[in-house]
Amino acid sequence: MNENNSVEGDSAEISLIERETQGLSQSQIVRKRFFRHRGAMVSIFVLTSIIGLVYSALDAKYFGVRIPGWWKYSIEDLPELTLGQCKDGLVGCPTLSVVPNFLGGNGVHLGDHPFGQDDIGRDYLALVMRGAQRSLMVTFIIGAIAGVIGTVVGAISGFYRGWIDAILMRFTDFIITVPTIIIGSVIGFHFGNLGVAFLAFYLGLFGWTGLSRLVRGEFLTLREREFVDAARVAGATNRRIIFKHILPNAVGIIIVSVTLLMSGAILLETALSYLGFGVVAPDVSLGSLISQYQESFTTRPWLFWYPGLFIIVIALSINFIGDGLRDAFDPRQRRRLTRKDRDRAKLGSKTGVQK
């Protein structure tokens, strides 16, 4: 706190004091703290730019209206294989160059196929863009559906206990016993042509079990705390107690679990694509690109790099945003004792003894 104030300067501090007596609601304070979290803000920026970049790259058709993309190739185009910047007799290398001339590079330019071409000559940038579209969609749909169902089921069974809890948890057990991969392949087999969004929706319906268990456990402990009684005495309804009082206290666990779930969704989709049920060719996803070209890792590594890079950046951004949310909800966040501090402390203790 103090540090932030001094960094932001005096004017910010004065207005802060002026505003201090003004009442803020919990959500206002959480929002303020979230916007102050640098990592989360950067990640939101990165993620939105990726989404913008990825979705505007290719020609798309929404409600019958064709919107042209900024990239010249689509995933169906089959341009001739070019040499790119290949050296050892390979073809289809990336033409992207980021090292300027004066640093000994080839200058900054995109070239014809910035990410290279795959083995039959399709433009890899177009493939990666389409793959990222698909993966992002799968990730968010699974995360949102599983997150909501898991939280609600866990919250209700943890809060009400008794027979409601018993029924919901046995139902959860039942869902857990059915392997997701098999569900995915069955759904993919029967409804594969309905599209990826549909598949993701169904996977979301089966992916909430772990989260609901964690949330239930958290609710079981939190509901015994005195502030819940205090809220009840104040006249709060059960719904208000669950969503206003207990849920913000359980947010840490929910966010950690949902971000893991979302990163896991990318892998799940990859596994299903590998089985041939997720994203059906010629459509691609980041996962299917990686699994499709895993043999070419040594010979043509760029086929591996670009989808991998996108997966990492997306997963990291989601994690950082989750971190920011968790910190914003948890008022007790403090600056951690770094190793540098500890070294200084040790140094200090030595000099302290000598004096």
Next chain:
Amino acid sequence: MSEQVLKISDFNVDFWVDGVWYPAVIDMNLELNAGKVTAIVGESGSGKSTTALGLMSLLASNARMSGSVQVKQEEMLNANSATLRKFRGREVAYIFQEPMTALNPVYTIGFQIVETLRNHFDMGPTQAHERALELITLVDIPEPEKSINKYPHQLSGGQRQRAMIAQALACDPGLLVADEPTTALDVTVQAEILDLMRGLKDKLNSAILLITHDMGVVADMADEILVMKDGVTVERGSADQIFNNPQHPYTQQLLGAVPKLGSTKKRTMPYSESAKPAPVLKLTDVTIEYPKRGRIPAFTAVKNFNLEIYPGEIVGLVGESGSGKTTVGRASIGLLPIKTGSIEIVGKDISHATQKDLFSIRRHTGIVFQDPASSLNPRLPIGESIGEPIFLAKIAKGDALAHMIEDLLDQVELPRSYRNRYPHELSGGQRQRVGIARALALTPDLLIADEPTSALDVSVQARFLDLLQELQEKLKFACLFISHDLAVVDILSHRIAVMQNGLLVEEGDRDAILLNPKNDYTRRLISAVPVPDPAEQRIRREARLAAKK
């Protein structure tokens, strides 16, 4: 001249927090001889526990210590871990505040004592077991052969503390450091533990470093006293000096803040005996049962309880832990269902009320909980916590609500700017004020205060009680004040009810109960309250011992 056990000279402790060294103990000097008790007294944050932990280098890694700590002429500060291990348990033993957390719950107490013994001595298992049995007998745990195989949760609080003491005594240490050894215990148990510690000290000729905030305990035990404030030793002297002739203003203030039994003047009842108004709270033949859960049988916490509270009076409900007083308090505002009998609040029966009825009845009630840290939602700024009852009762919203919150904060003497703070940013006393502000938000006719001061320091407690009294005089609410501390109840209440094992054993005017108790249990409760006066404590102690024989 007895042997010197502990010598602390120019002892300093600092903590490294956010890039700055914060001093916790400043230039502490202390000498302690065998068979003597030195007490370090101070309020929370004064550095007394830091001193105790610093003696054996048990502080967190961001602490730095300087000066010298000698135990039996050997330097402890910055000694290597082998030396420290040899001394810990063997020469210096600790008795911690909370025996439930200091004993490992998955091992029997016998195992834990044996472990200590075999760590320090070359001892066979049978031999160690015999010695452990001997120790358990020494600390007067009933049925030693059976108790040695019991787990901590199977023992009562007092027995757990005895087991802790047995473990601490395992190696006949020259120095016992007792860090608030009786704070978690009831007064009658506290008296027993203090007697035990005194007896053992004389028998084994150990020195005791007693750390406490309770002036009564100090008066009972200490030969010499150090008063600490913000890390500085402000006064030191013999027990008689400190209690009868305190020099430093802080010591005087500390002694002045200790509530004393029978020191308050007579209070006029808010109503006349002949024309009683209708009671605000009326409990008739209330029985409360905790239902059977798995293999744990049903437990009757309160039996046939009768109590009436009239407008404008404060009724103190006193009893030891487990007597059912909190249960009564919670049932009185409909947080717990009752089995038989009836509870009426302002003439409305709540025992069979629906959720909807309860909602309207609760507008007439407020409750202050025991632990302000747990009764305020840690994720909710306190302004919102205070305003919630008003908001939910649909009395005000938006700006009007903000104004009411400001008024409530003014009422409990908290700055308005605190409304955006989270509970953890406030001190214990401030949090409890927030608790009161919330309870009074709807200007209730009945306030239930469930041990609101038990987590507070004496001086904070004194201010808190003043505030509560002021508010009560201004707002004229009726109050059920639940406490284990008779002295606190004495200050506040018009009438007192005493509970034991779920039964109401005595009830009547404050003076009738305190000066002329009819019931044996009430008498025992009153005599066990430690008073901050060494001479008085000695007389009482002897009376207690005589009664035992």
